[in-house]
Amino acid sequence: xxxxxxxxxxxxxxxxxxxxxxxxxxxxxxxxxxxxxxxxxxxxxxxxxxxxxxxxxxxxxxxxxxxxxxxxxxxxxxxxxxxxxxxxxxxxxxxxxxxxxxxxxxxxxxxxxxxxxxxxxxxxxxxxxxxxxxxxxxxxxxxxxxxxxxxxxxxxxxxxxxxxxxxxxxxxxxxxxxxxxxxxxxxxxxxxxxxxxxxxxxxxxxxxxxxxxxxxxxxxxxxxxxxxxxxxxxxxxxxxxxxxxxxxxxxxxxxxxxxxxxxxxxxxxxxxxxxxxxxxxxxxxxxxxxxxxxxxxxxxxxxxxxxxxxxxxxxxxxxxxxxxxxxxxxxxxxxxxxxxxxxxxxxxxxxxxxxxxxxxxxxxxxxxxxxxxxxxxxxxxxxxxxxxxxxxxxxxxxxxxxxxxxxxxxxxxxxxxxxxxxxxxxxxxxxxxxxxxxxxxx
Amino acid sequence: xxxxxxxxxxxxxxxxxxxxxxxxxxxxxxxxxxxxxxxxxxxxxxxxxxxxxxxxxxxxxxxxxxxxxxxxxxxxxxxxxxxxxxxxxxxxxxxxxxxxxxxxxxxxxxxxxxxxxxxxxxxxxxxxxxxxxxxxxxxxxxxxxxxxxxxxxxxxxxxxxxxxxxxxxxxxxxxxxxxxxxxxxxxxxxxxxxxxxxxxxxxxxxxxxxxxxxxxxxxxxxxxxxxxxxxxxxxxxxxxxxxxxxxxxxxxxxxxxxxxxxxxxxxxxxxxxxxxxxxxxxxxxxxxxxxxxxxxxxxxxxxxxxxxxxxxxxxxxxxxxxxxxxxxxxxxxxxxxxxxxxxxxxxxxxxxxxxxxxxxxxxxxxxxxxxxxxxxxxxxxxxxxxxxxxxxxxxxxxxxxxxxxxxxxxxxxxxxxxxxxxxxxxxxxxxxxxxxxxxxxx
Numbered sequence: 001x002x003x004x005x006x007x008x009x010x011x012x013x014x015x016x017x018x019x020x021x022x023x024x025x026x027x028x029x030x031x032x033x034x035x036x037x038x039x040x041x042x043x044x045x046x047x048x049x050x051x052x053x054x055x056x057x058x059x060x061x062x063x064x065x066x067x068x069x070x071x072x073x074x075x076x077x078x079x080x081x082x083x084x085x086x087x088x089x090x091x092x093x094x095x096x097x098x099x100x101x102x103x104x105x106x107x108x109x110x111x112x113x114x115x116x117x118x119x120x121x122x123x124x125x126x127x128x129x130x131x132x133x134x135x136x137x138x139x140x141x142x143x144x145x146x147x148x149x150x151x152x153x154x155x156x157x158x159x160x161x162x163x164x165x166x167x168x169x170x171x172x173x174x175x176x177x178x179x180x181x182x183x184x185x186x187x188x189x190x191x192x193x194x195x196x197x198x199x200x201x202x203x204x205x206x207x208x209x210x211x212x213x214x215x216x217x218x219x220x221x222x223x224x225x226x227x228x229x230x231x232x233x234x235x236x237x238x239x240x241x242x243x244x245x246x247x248x249x250x251x252x253x254x255x256x257x258x259x260x261x262x263x264x265x266x267x268x269x270x271x272x273x274x275x276x277x278x279x280x281x282x283x284x285x286x287x288x289x290x291x292x293x294x295x296x297x298x299x300x301x302x303x304x305x306x307x308x309x310x311x312x313x314x315x316x317x318x319x320x321x322x323x324x325x326x327x328x329x330x331x332x333x334x335x336x337x338x339x340x341x342x343x344x345x346x347x348x349x350x351x352x353x354x355x356x357x358x359x360x361x362x363x364x365x366x367x368x369x370x371x372x373x374x375x376x377x378x379x380x381x382x383x384x385x386x387x388x389x390x391x392x393x394x395x396x397x398x399x400x401x402x403x404x405x406x407x408x409x410x411x412x413x414x415x416x417x418x419x420x421x422x423x424x425x426x427x428x429x430x431x432x433x434x435x436x437x438x439x440x441x442x
Numbered sequence: 443x444x445x446x447x448x449x450x451x452x453x454x455x456x457x458x459x460x461x462x463x464x465x466x467x468x469x470x471x472x473x474x475x476x477x478x479x480x481x482x483x484x485x486x487x488x489x490x491x492x493x494x495x496x497x498x499x500x501x502x503x504x505x506x507x508x509x510x511x512x513x514x515x516x517x518x519x520x521x522x523x524x525x526x527x528x529x530x531x532x533x534x535x536x537x538x539x540x541x542x543x544x545x546x547x548x549x550x551x552x553x554x555x556x557x558x559x560x561x562x563x564x565x566x567x568x569x570x571x572x573x574x575x576x577x578x579x580x581x582x583x584x585x586x587x588x589x590x591x592x593x594x595x596x597x598x599x600x601x602x603x604x605x606x607x608x609x610x611x612x613x614x615x616x617x618x619x620x621x622x623x624x625x626x627x628x629x630x631x632x633x634x635x636x637x638x639x640x641x642x643x644x645x646x647x648x649x650x651x652x653x654x655x656x657x658x659x660x661x662x663x664x665x666x667x668x669x670x671x672x673x674x675x676x677x678x679x680x681x682x683x684x685x686x687x688x689x690x691x692x693x694x695x696x697x698x699x700x701x702x703x704x705x706x707x708x709x710x711x712x713x714x715x716x717x718x719x720x721x722x723x724x725x726x727x728x729x730x731x732x733x734x735x736x737x738x739x740x741x742x743x744x745x746x747x748x749x750x751x752x753x754x755x756x757x758x759x760x761x762x763x764x765x766x767x768x769x770x771x772x773x774x775x776x777x778x779x780x781x782x783x784x785x786x787x788x789x790x791x792x793x794x795x796x797x798x799x800x801x802x803x804x805x806x807x808x809x810x811x812x813x814x815x816x817x818x819x820x821x822x823x824x825x826x827x828x829x830x831x832x833x834x835x836x837x838x839x840x841x842x843x844x845x846x847x848x849x850x851x852x853x854x855x856x857x858x859x860x861x862x863x864x865x866x867x868x869x870x871x872x873x874x875x876x877x878x879x880x881x882x883x884x
Contacts, residue, residue: 183590183625198467242680257767257768266772267789283804311739362717
């Protein structure tokens with residue numbers, strides 16, 4: 001399907017909109033709904049045919065789902081809510097005011113209510129919150145033919161039947177089998193013979209991101225989730241894993257630039273929400289930046305003697321800051337994708353400080369000649385020497401702080417570039433003026 | 443499987459290593475191999491049992507695959523290469539010197555060679571490079587029972603049979619069916635009745651990242667790939683989509699901090715490789731930073747009259763830079779995940795400039811009192827007014843440059859934070875000193 005984009009339309013132009021909503025595919029519709037104002041979104045959503053409405057609804061961000069529900073009639077709300085997958089429903093409930101959530105949960109059928117309540121009982125950000133409790137398990141004593149027969153009967157309600165966990169009589173996980181192998185097998189073979197006993201699984205209280213990374217690394221379609229006694233309690237599917245990873249990455253990108261994650265699609269955020277996500281951190285950085293004012297005030301006499309020194313302040317601290325930022329973002333990303341662990345502190349910092357020293361030497365050498373020509377050799381020497389020391393230091397600080405954050409259980413991305421830069425700025429200025437005192441003798 | 447991590451071992455300690463290689467799961471082994479030196483990796487890999495070796499090999503980064511092949515005997519190399527999926531093989535060939543690639547391709551069976559050659563014929567970064575050409579298609583006239591029978595015969599070699607494209611007699615895509623629906627259906631129903639005719643697909647020359655995002659947004663297990671005449675040529679599976687997205691995200695994170703992507707796992711990069719990925723951009727930023735030197739030189743007289751002004755230079759430009767960086771990273775990420783498009787320039791810049799103005803006012807107000815107390819009201823006014831104007835400007839620059847880059851077909855992440863900061867630094871200094879001239883009358 002490749003269709004024209006959402007028609008440029010006022011809400012008056014309902015006919016065009018209606019035609020488009022019939023022709024476009026659900027992903028396009030969800031994309032365009034995300035870009036509308038709340039009022040327009042509510043109107044467009046109500047025009048959707050019933051079966052498409054659920055499909056589109058499931059593709060929307062939970063924040064927008066919640067807003068849409070507020071504008072719908074009670075019967076439509078109840079139906080949508082009842083038809084959702086339990087894990088999507090749990091995510092939506094998280095976004096709701098407790099009172100609304102309670103009322104909606106009360107309206108569910110007993111079965112769906114119980115499934116959702118189970119998921120909501122697991123800690124936030126745990127695998128339990130994103131797993132589907134409706135998992136079809138096979139028994140190792142069954143034949144392939146009998147297993148397929150059973151799938152035909154009960155498989156329709158499960159979130160996936162492509163990855164099939166195999167359990168023993170106490171529901172303990174003993175193996176797994178792909179639907180593909182089941183379909184391709186001789187119907188008389190037993191599941192015990194067919195199944196793979198080397199099976200990946202995760203604990204229900206494990207972190208969502210870890211679980212999602214395992215699904216990605218092992219190229220799985222779904223991962224069985226077990227309790228502390230290795231009993232099967234659910235399954236996390238690859239689409240949920242992709243969503244978890246996208247969200248984690250969006251959060252990391254926001255944090256590393258020194259902002260709180262928005263938690264909702266960009267075009268649906270208001271200006272106060274945008275400002276709010278940034279102001280606290282900007283105030284922290286402003287406070288950290290106040291240190292540079294004090295450093296400069298301490299060296300006032302030096303500065304007054306050689307005002308030329310001031311010319312290079314932004315260049316020197318900016319360059320050191322950039323070097324530190326490169327180290328910090330590289331290490332933060334390597335930690336996020338699991339390429340680096342806390343235990344790698346020494347090799348990482350060793351590598352980064354060597355790279356920083358090398359970069360400082362190159363940058364110092366390049367800067368030396370033009371500065372010497374336009375000012376004097378003494379100033380050029382001060383700038384170049386400072387670049388060498390400050391770039392090395394910046395790489396050490398930039399690489400070790402994310403690892404240190406991880407060690408104390410804080411998101412490494414919180415050691416954001418602006419925070420690291422602020423630290424490097426102050427240190428860089430001290431180095432710069434001490435160099436000036438030594439080299440220029442002032 | 444939850445096992446002890448890779449044993450701390452020298453290559454002498456081969457017995458422990460061997461035991462660990464038998465017990466650990468392939469993902470763990472691949473993870474640990476990635477963290478070893480080239481020599482250690484080669485030793486550990488050769489200890490793997492033959493069937494595990496292929497499994498682990500497929501989980502490794504193409505760069506490491508290539509290095510490993512160099513150290514293996516010719517017969518092992520040929521076997522590994524023959525057993526790989528065609529799309530993984532195409533990715534590996536991309537990493538090889540042309541001569542090695544040619545020799546290895548020549549050693550393949552005619553069938554595998556033809557499949558790989560087809561993929562390598564598509565442009566780099568296109569869907570054609572990551573798709574599997576071994577796709578099983580159904581005919582709409584078949585019954586479900588006949589289709590299942592056919593799958594049992596030919597399904598084993600396909601990369602996936604979970605998403606089954608349906609084609610007409612000219613191999614044009616007319617629908618799709620999940621294996622689940624096929625298995626759950628009455629065997630006598632025709633595929634034409636069962637299939638979904640609203641089917642997502644992508645063109646073989648489309649960008650990989652676009653294709654991967656569609657798979658993610660639509661929660662697909664696989665996406666049929668067609669040529670210009672809508673004929674089925676292959677299928678992209680969700681695990682390849684996840685890999686594409688992870689790689690694109692790692693590249694974006696590197697670019698936005700002003701470094702070239704490493705293109706290989708962090709712990710396997712050498713210090714010269716690390717430095718090389720950063721030095722070019724640092725030199726660009728150094729050149730851009732030279733503008734600040736000139737701006738300060740122009741205002742030398744002002745600076746000499748009121749040396750106190752110099753104290754606030756890092757604070758003012760740092761704060762404006764941070765505000766601009768927040769805008770730039772937010773917009774770059776929103777572009778990457780498809781929440782914002784080029785056409786959204788006006789709403790995005792409008793939103794960001796309003797947020798920037800608000801942030802500037804708050805930061806300016808907070809900074810005013812302490813600066814007034816420790817210096818004088820005039821300086822405090824200069825700093826506060828500069829913060830208001832510079833933060834607004836920074837948000838405009840930070841949000842519009844990524845969109846402008848995208849419009850001219852450049853990766854928005856190339857408008858990196860350091861580049862935007864360098865521009866803002868120069869502009870911020872000009873605003874600062876003009877303010878000083880006006881307010882302080884110097």
